[in-house]
Amino acid sequence: MAKLRKPEERECERCGRVEVWDDDHDTWRVPTDDDEDVDADAVGDVHCVHEWDIDGSFRPIE
Ligand SMILES: [Zn+2]
Structure with a gap:
């Protein structure tokens, strides 16, 4: 039922x-x-100004 997806x-x-x-x-x-x-343990630092490794390649459309 649950399909695998990445x-x-x-x-x-x-x-x-x-x-x-x-x-x-x-x-x-x-x-x-x-x-x-x-x-699931990689929550990181909540105060961090996150710098994502995929910046620019994927962004939500407003
Ligand atoms: Zn961060």
């Missing part, structure tokens, strides 16, 4: 935070245990 991912080059793209909500979010391919 989520869009981005990782902060400064603090190591990892986020995945949530198609259902059109937003980035921290991965959960449901995201099998992602390290």
